[in-house]
Amino acid sequence: MSDTTTTHYDAVVIGAGFAGMYMLKRLRDDLGMNVQVYERGSGVGGTWFWNRYPGARCDSESYVYCFSFDDDLLQEWNWSGKYPEQPEILSYLNHVADRFDLRSGIQFNTSVTAARFNDDSGLWDVETDQGDQVTAQYVVTAIGCISTGQIPQIPGLDSFEGEWHHTGAWPHEGVEFEGKRVAVIGTGSSGIQSIPVIARESEHLTVFQRTPQYTIPAQHGTVDQAFLKEVKANYRQILDEARHTAAGFPYDASETSALEVSDEERQETYERLWEKGGFHFMLGSYSDIATDRRANDTASEFIRQKIREIVNDPETAERLLPRDHPFSSKRALIDTNYFDTYNRDNVDLVDIRHFPIEEITPTGLRTADGQEYEVDTIVFATGYDAMTGTFFNIDIAGRNGRQLREKWSGGPSTYLGVATADFPNMFMITGPQSPSVLSNMPVSIEQHVEWISDFIEYLREHAIDVVDADPQAEVDWVQHVSDIADQTMYMLADSWYLGANIPGKPRVFMPYAGGVGPYRERCDEIAANSYEGFVMSDAQEPVLAD
Secondary structure (H helix, E strand, O other): OOOOOOEEEEEEEEOOOHHHHHHHHHHHHHOOOOEEEEOOOOOOOOHHHHOOOOOOEOOOOHHHOOOOOOHHHHHHOOOOEOOOEHHHHHHHHHHHHHHOOOHHHEEOOOOEEEEEEEOOOOEEEEEEOOOOEEEEEEEEEOOOOOOOEOOOOOOOHHHOOOEEEEHHHOOOOOOOOOOOEEEEEOOOHHHHHHHHHHHHHOOEEEEEEOOOOOEEEOOOOEOOHHHHHHHHHOHHHHHHHHOOOOOOOOOOOOOOOOOOOOHHHHHHHHHHHHHHOOOHHHHHOOOOOOOOHHHHHHHHHHHHHHHHHHOOOHHHHHHHOOOOOOOOOOOOEEEOOOHHHHHOOOEEEEEOOOOOEEEEEOOEEEEOOOOEEEOOEEEEOOOEOOOOHHHHOOEEEOHHHOEHHHHOOOOOOOEOOOEOOOOOOEEEOOOOOOOHHHOOHHHHHHHHHHHHHHHHHHHHHOOOOEEEEOHHHHHHHHHHHHHHHOOOHHHHOOOHHHOOOOOOOOOOOOOOOOOHHHHHHHHHHHHHOOOOOEEEEOOOOEEEOO
16 A cells, blocks of 8 residues: 555646636735646647637737736737737737746646535545646636537538538647638638638638628738837726726727717718727717617618628628627627628538538538538537536536536526635636626736635635635626626527527526626625625634625
8 A cells, every 4th residue: 555645736727828827827926825727738828729720810909908917018019910810819828928937837738627625624626637636725717718619419420521620629730721622610700700711722612601690890900000109108098998898998988879860970980980890880889789779770780781782692692691680699790801702703601590401421511401512621610618618527516516517507607707606715717697708808807817816815814714605695696697688689699698509508698798897896896895795714614704
């Protein structure tokens, strides 16, 4: 017999993207804690390590898609494009990892397979697929909101003789499309971005579309150096402003209703913001297009008319027109030459709303109307099991062995999207029911990392061993999240925000639609009130926070 020892950490962090990297820095460097990060990839980057598909790019403008915690870092890094592309974002995150010596705290090529709270010790028992068995006082999930790819269960995929890939797990060596007949299934964000690039590289592209999309042109290009110089001179003010806006962007929000102005003025505003590109159209046009259906109709019809103008073939244009949901009810999409792509001779559009893909054959795909499409390569741009899917890939058990997947079987329930009752000392960065995917992600990530680390510092200073969300506070927060969502367009579409893309998944609106600024204010109030809504205890006595 031999003695075995279990390594103990103050905190285990799962994931090494934006969130995990910053969490490591805060806990290790600022609080002096012993921290271990586990990352399933071979390098840092999270989303941007895995999503290497053609055209992969962030929809947030580069100057605000970055860390803000270090002034020197803000000044020394120069983005080349208006919107940061995947290779450059990954280079940036590698630079951050090197600059702050973060790799030394990360174990790569390692997936956490289980995290179970031990009621006797008050610690978490954590296991990995590499055989690690460690304990930790705190577990922090930095697993991303859209990191578990969804591949539809289409019969015959195993028989396909060509190659197929999901956009969220793209081969690092790339995929060769020259001379190939390619099928892209899906027209969400990754489809919108990859389709124009694949069309240029392939012999022929067939796009299989279930849901037409509203998209706004990115107007992507190189960074205006004069603009960048002005940004760097005022970076702190710009980023502070972003933190208190609706979506984490330093844009001037309109206070005008779309219904208060003349048709001519409204058309002029939409045209101007269409040419400016990006989220300016949604966030800077009119105050009520996300909440009033009549106002929204004006924006929706404007975009439909743009599609008619861009796409030469009227029948193809008609199939591309989104009609079954209002603009902004699904994820807002930003494109570069997406609709123009359908004017190419080597691109076809197949509507699978009425005639779904029935089978994948050895040489291609067959739809329900009997049509067969021979292809060499299939690209699944079919999205993710968002918000909860990655949690369920880990055996997470809280008090008395309660499984997280069981607790959330009817939809996620959290307090602030940071904690969930009966799972003590577990914190979630941009978890369900926080702004997360409805915001510029680095802004929400930094807010969560800083709030969680401040909370842990508070607990350590007060010699508090265990903290848990109060069940009633959780119930109240979940209701608040639902009430806010009911006031928006989000409830009028079958989107992944509601889990509608996953068969059998409960239809529950998962992000918080109340805005980054108001959410931050509420979190700060809770912290100022000694973290109300949390139950704190030492090894013996639970104490409800004031």
